[in-house]
Amino acid sequence: MVINNKERAEMLRQLAGTNVSLCIQCGRCSANCPVAWKMDVLPHRFVYELLNGGNVDVLLEAKSPWKCLSCFSCAERCPKGVSPAAIMEAVRLTHIRAQGNNKLNPADLENYDDKMPQQAIVAAFRKFNK
Amino acid sequence: MQKIGVFVCWCGSNIAGTVDVAAVVEAVKKIPDVAYAVDYKYMCSEEGQKIIKDAVEEYGLDRIVVCSCSPRMHEATFRKCAESIGINPYMVEIANIREQCSWVLKDVKVATEKAIQLAKAAIAKVRFNNPLHPGQSQVVKRALVIGGGIAGIQTALDIADAGYKVDILEKEPTIGGKMAQIDKTFPTLDCSACILTPKMVDAACHENITIHTYSDLEAVSGYVGNFDVTIRKKARSVKADICSGCGICTEKCPARKTPSEFDEGLRNRGAIYIPFAQAIPKVPVIDREACLKFKTGKCGVCSIVCPNGAIDYTQEDELITEKYGAIVLATGFELIDLENYGNLGYGRSKNVITSMQLERLTNAAGPTEGHLVCPASGKEPKSVVIVSCVGSRDTSGRGKTYCSKVCCMYNAKHAMYIREKYPNVDVTVFYIDVRTPGKGFDEFQRRAVEEYGVHYVRGQVGKIMSDKEGNLTVFASDLNSGRHLMLNPDLVVLACAVKPAKDARKLASMLTASIDTNDFYVEAHPKLRPVESPTAGIFLSGMCQGPKDIPETVSQAGAAAAKVIGLLAKDKLMTNPCTAKCNEQICSGCLTCTNVCPYGAISGVEKEVVTLNGTREKRVVAVVNEALCQGCGACTVACPSASMDLQGFTNKQILAEVDALC
Numbered sequence: 001m002v003i004n005n006k007e008r009a010e011m012l013r014q015l016a017g018t019n020v021s022l023c024i025q026c027g028r029c030s031a032n033c034p035v036a037w038k039m040d041v042l043p044h045r046f047v048y049e050l051l052n053g054g055n056v057d058v059l060l061e062a063k064s065p066w067k068c069l070s071c072f073s074c075a076e077r078c079p080k081g082v083s084p085a086a087i088m089e090a091v092r093l094t095h096i097r098a099q100g101n102n103k104l105n106p107a108d109l110e111n112y113d114d115k116m117p118q119q120a121i122v123a124a125f126r127k128f129n130k
Numbered sequence: 131m132q133k134i135g136v137f138v139c140w141c142g143s144n145i146a147g148t149v150d151v152a153a154v155v156e157a158v159k160k161i162p163d164v165a166y167a168v169d170y171k172y173m174c175s176e177e178g179q180k181i182i183k184d185a186v187e188e189y190g191l192d193r194i195v196v197c198s199c200s201p202r203m204h205e206a207t208f209r210k211c212a213e214s215i216g217i218n219p220y221m222v223e224i225a226n227i228r229e230q231c232s233w234v235l236k237d238v239k240v241a242t243e244k245a246i247q248l249a250k251a252a253i254a255k256v257r258f259n260n261p262l263h264p265g266q267s268q269v270v271k272r273a274l275v276i277g278g279g280i281a282g283i284q285t286a287l288d289i290a291d292a293g294y295k296v297d298i299l300e301k302e303p304t305i306g307g308k309m310a311q312i313d314k315t316f317p318t319l320d321c322s323a324c325i326l327t328p329k330m331v332d333a334a335c336h337e338n339i340t341i342h343t344y345s346d347l348e349a350v351s352g353y354v355g356n357f358d359v360t361i362r363k364k365a366r367s368v369k370a371d372i373c374s375g376c377g378i379c380t381e382k383c384p385a386r387k388t389p390s391e392f393d394e395g396l397r398n399r400g401a402i403y404i405p406f407a408q409a410i411p412k413v414p415v416i417d418r419e420a421c422l423k424f425k426t427g428k429c430g431v432c433s434i435v436c437p438n439g440a441i442d443y444t445q446e447d448e449l450i451t452e453k454y455g456a457i458v459l460a461t462g463f464e465l466i467d468l469e470n471y472g473n474l475g476y477g478r479s480k481n482v483i484t485s486m487q488l489e490r491l492t493n494a495a496g497p498t499e500g501h502l503v504c505p506a507s508g509k510e511p512k513s514v515v516i517v518s519c520v521g522s523r524d525t526s527g528r529g530k531t532y533c534s535k536v537c538c539m540y541n542a543k544h545a546m547y548i549r550e551k552y553p554n555v556d557v558t559v560f561y562i563d564v565r566t567p568g569k570g571f572d573e574f575q576r577r578a579v580e581e582y583g584v585h586y587v588r589g590q591v592g593k594i595m596s597d598k599e600g601n602l603t604v605f606a607s608d609l610n611s612g613r614h615l616m617l618n619p620d621l622v623v624l625a626c627a628v629k630p631a632k633d634a635r636k637l638a639s640m641l642t643a644s645i646d647t648n649d650f651y652v653e654a655h656p657k658l659r660p661v662e663s664p665t666a667g668i669f670l671s672g673m674c675q676g677p678k679d680i681p682e683t684v685s686q687a688g689a690a691a692a693k694v695i696g697l698l699a700k701d702k703l704m705t706n707p708c709t710a711k712c713n714e715q716i717c718s719g720c721l722t723c724t725n726v727c728p729y730g731a732i733s734g735v736e737k738e739v740v741t742l743n744g745t746r747e748k749r750v751v752a753v754v755n756e757a758l759c760q761g762c763g764a765c766t767v768a769c770p771s772a773s774m775d776l777q778g779f780t781n782k783q784i785l786a787e788v789d790a791l792c
């Protein structure tokens with residue numbers, strides 16, 4: 001196992017705000033993900049790497065967070081109440097922060113649905129921005 | 131003058147590691163009436179008890195305080211020790227300086243100070259202790275076993291073999307339980323019915339066993355050794371003494387719309403039915419909600435075809451009252467409802483089945499006579515997916531938080547016998563962990579992989595979709611390879627979580643037996659008293675206490691039976707003398723106590739009493755039945771005139787303890 005950069009793993013964990021230590025690594029998140037077939041790193045891996053302080057780079061370099069629909073299927077079906085979607089979002093946020101500033105102005109957007117989950121809207125901004 | 135001896139235990143380093151025991155001894159020595167104080171490494175040991183005995187003789191002690199572990203652990207030990215040298219056992223007090231002090235504190239100074247305070251409180255209490263003498267109660271030499279599955283049958287057989295009368299109470303029309311539905315048993319793959327039905331017959335033929343099927347527990351009162359039980363024997367609508375069990379009625383019954391409970395809904399049964407061929411008793415029962423005669427008044431086919439005239443539409447429920455010395459709970463389990471797992475398609479597709487349904491599909495006595503087919507098409511499957519942990523280990527609120535324990539093994543069993551009978555059928559098991567502790571269990575699971583070529587994939591199934599033709603698509607993950615899978619099996623088997631039987635909670639409140647948050651019955655001690663309920667006289671057997679397989683259930687059934695036999699073998703039981711006592715002189719006869727008593731131990735009795743002024747008058751006072759009183763103390767709190775007092779825990783004693791602490 002590659003142990004690198006515990007601080008960054010901790011930062012991602014805090015950004016995600018989901019308790020990864022509850023994970024029993026069953027893989028239901030990856031099984032339920034509707035875009036799993038397009039992902040290079042499956043959702044369960046995002047929890048696993050944070051849980052065991054592992055390879056954060058593989059998460060940061062993955063294309064998966066930009067494929068993630070923020071549909072929350074993973075979080076909804078998780079038997080332990082972990083949210084891999086929140087970690088996907090944390091990875092996106094890390095990239096945005098590394099860029100320096102967010103050039104997208106939410107006020108410029110007109111046609112979005114009020115009923116969308118807040119995180120999905122924000123996630124859409126991240127992806128759009130990239 | 132009182133002579134109190136104080137004995138401070140180290141409990142190895144359990145207490146002495148945090149509490150300065152020598153300082154405790156020095157502190158208590160200064161208290162008036164303390165004639166002797168000493169510390170020792172293990173007070174409960176034989177050597178420790180000898181120190182107590184020697185001190186009693188040398189210093190003429192009449193009261194003993196032991197500063198040690200919780201009284202739940204060793205109060206009885208020290209009481210016996212006192213009794214052996216002629217001191218009334220109730221002149222012993224325990225100061226709990228382990229669980230309530232050394233284990234919960236880290237600082238030696240603080241812990242020592244607290245230990246001294248606790249010792250002072252116990253000394254203050256022991257001054258007011260009075261010798262108490264236990265009463266005696268009779269033991270009814272008959273046991274009741276609730277539940278007629280393998281747990282109940284085995285418990286009943288073991289008790290009956292020891293020579294005691296046993297009644298089995300079963301809510302279904304037959305005994306046998308879940309084991310009767312199962313096809314084969316792990317790890318030997320022998321036929322379940324072949325090993326169960328001889329036991330059923332043994333129970334039915336045993337001179338000491340009475341079986342009440344299709345019956346419910348109506349009411350329970352009493353206490354250990356003397357339970358008064360009312361059983362409701364529901365109306366079968368068939369005269370059991372005349373019926374020959376030929377089964378013609380069950381064949382001719384025209385109302386065939388009710389799914390068979392025994393066949394897990396895979397086929398329908400008649401309104402009059404016998405659950406299965408080897409049912410005991412082999413007497414049909416009319417399901418009055420399904421029966422046309424009861425619903426519309428028109429039909430009566432069964433009574434026409436019955437060669438013996440055994441059908442009786444007017445039969446009514448019968449109430450039986452009986453006295454028992456002990457009650458065993460063996461109420462078993464059922465599978466969880468899958469309503470929270472819509473993503474797995476159960477109920478939408480007939481080809482998604484539960485493990486119990488698979489048992490019926492592969493059982494030679496089942497709806498397909500043991501021929502494995504997809505329920506939707508009736509065709510043999512080419513590939514089967516087995517999903518483990520459906521609803522188990524789930525803290526999200528949809529399922530059960532615990533591991534159901536038996537699924538890993540029966541998944542391997544199912545996979546194996548599908549491959550054995552149909553070598554061309556591909557079987558894939560999705561698992562989180564394979565948990566197979568037990569004699570020969572891991573070897574069994576490995577055989578599934580090594581000899582039978584079952585695919586074990588570490589991962590889980592997410593969604594199961596079904597198209598118009600009933601073809602299934604399974605989306606799953608393969609964690610070891612990091613792949614997302616899409617499979618098209620013909621049949622999916624869901625290894626659902628187990629849960630306690632529906633009426634476990636109701637029975638628990640009727641019997642004042644404790645249950646946990648999942649409705650499993652709680653044992654008196656998880657390690658040392660695993661087959662007893664905390665309520666005296668109630669014992670636990672089988673799945674109702676927690677998930678377990680057949681070998682474990684049978685062992686536990688035997689253990690519960692041994693405990694019951696131990697109880698029934700006694701002619702008399704010593705009752706706890708720490709019961710409530712009414713001071714009739716000041717009792718006003720308001721009888722508030724009778725309303726709060728959970729055991730119905732107090733009643734108002736009109737009698738002649740001596741009043742405080744010495745005059746005699748006839749009035750109603752509260753009288754406690756010592757055999758029923760459990761010493762909970764509710765009445766002492768409720769009594770407005772403080773005339774109720776709990777012996778061994780009198781108001782005087784408690785207040786003295788509080789005074790010593792403050």
